[in-house]
Amino acid sequence: MKITKIFFIILILMCSTQSKANQIEEELKNKILKNIRCLICQGQSVYDSESDFANSIKLIVERKIVDGSSEKQIYDFLKEKYGQWILYEPELSKNTYILWLLPILLFLFGGAIIYKNLKINNKD
Amino acid sequence: MKNKLKLFIIVIFLSFCFIVFYKGLNNSNIYTPKINDKKNIPTFKAKDFKSNNYINSEKIFEENSFYIVNIWASWCVPCIKEHPMLIQLSKNKSVRLIGLNYKDNLENAKKFINKLGNPYSQILIDNDGTIAVEFGAYGVPETFLINKNKVIIKKFVGPINQKIVEEIKLIIK
Numbered sequence: 001m002k003i004t005k006i007f008f009i010i011l012i013l014m015c016s017t018q019s020k021a022n023q024i025e026e027e028l029k030n031k032i033l034k035n036i037r038c039l040i041c042q043g044q045s046v047y048d049s050e051s052d053f054a055n056s057i058k059l060i061v062e063r064k065i066v067d068g069s070s071e072k073q074i075y076d077f078l079k080e081k082y083g084q085w086i087l088y089e090p091e092l093s094k095n096t097y098i099l100w101l102l103p104i105l106l107f108l109f110g111g112a113i114i115y116k117n118l119k120i121n122n123k124d
Numbered sequence: 125m126k127n128k129l130k131l132f133i134i135v136i137f138l139s140f141c142f143i144v145f146y147k148g149l150n151n152s153n154i155y156t157p158k159i160n161d162k163k164n165i166p167t168f169k170a171k172d173f174k175s176n177n178y179i180n181s182e183k184i185f186e187e188n189s190f191y192i193v194n195i196w197a198s199w200c201v202p203c204i205k206e207h208p209m210l211i212q213l214s215k216n217k218s219v220r221l222i223g224l225n226y227k228d229n230l231e232n233a234k235k236f237i238n239k240l241g242n243p244y245s246q247i248l249i250d251n252d253g254t255i256a257v258e259f260g261a262y263g264v265p266e267t268f269l270i271n272k273n274k275v276i277i278k279k280f281v282g283p284i285n286q287k288i289v290e291e292i293k294l295i296i297k
Contacts (some may be wrong), residue, residue: 038261039157039264040263052227052253053253053257053262053263055253056252056253056254056256057254057257059252059253059254060254060257080163081157081257081258081260082157082262083157085157087156103163114247121288
């Protein structure tokens with residue numbers, strides 16, 4: 001009787017671990033698919049698209065996750081096949097420096113103007 | 125003097141924005157991946173159209189000759205248009221044509237080949253479109269020219285025409 005109880009507890013634990021792992025894989029898959037641009041219906045992510053191309057990419061991403069590929073490895077694979085543009089969130093590279101740094105520079109510039117004005121007002 | 129400098133900077137900035145956006149109006153908003161990047165052929169396993177057996181890509185591209193990989197489907201209208209061009213290319217002895225049948229019904233694909241002729245020395249089945257992705261394709265038809273070093277040297281998106289056939293013939297001569 002005791003052995004049966006232990007067996008059932010182990011079984012439940014194994015099932016819950018498996019379902020947790022599946023959930024993590026599913027979340028990773030959705031995260032990646034939302035960051036991939038569909039090249040057929042441009043303006044939609046692969047996650048949202050039902051085109052033949054998007055369905056093939058969904059399959060490939062799923063297989064690569066099951067095979068143990070990391071998020072970066074999957075992005076690198078897709079970039080090698082279709083170029084940087086397939087990703088919605090471009091990585092920091094020599095071509096995207098301005099894209100990433102301009103908002104920070106504008107923020108600092110704006111902050112400096114506000115700070116300067118506040119200082120002048122305080123003096124008055 | 126300070127106000128004039130401010131005005132000058134604003135005018136320069138607005139002019140810069142205007143030029144950037146005006147130039148952007150002339151750019152196509154449809155992205156096409158770079159098509160002339162030289163890449164090695166991918167490694168994959170595919171089902172043979174005739175025998176239904178799985179074959180490795182090393183076995184498919186084992187001969188020391190030029191290869192053309194053409195992605196086609198019986199439901200693809202532009203594929204009908206380019207088929208005579210492929211028949212023409214298949215007569216050239218220095219190139220082998222490999223057909224990649226993309227997300228197709230096998231019976232319809234057979235009818236298509238029987239009706240229009242078979243330019244391919246081998247046809248592979250790509251039911252889920254994943255082999256096409258390995259090649260970097262995103263639609264049908266697409267054609268890849270592979271040299272003797274097994275490097276993809278040219279990629280043609282859309283149906284090939286007489287001009288492309290002449291270009292291929294010049295390369296494989």
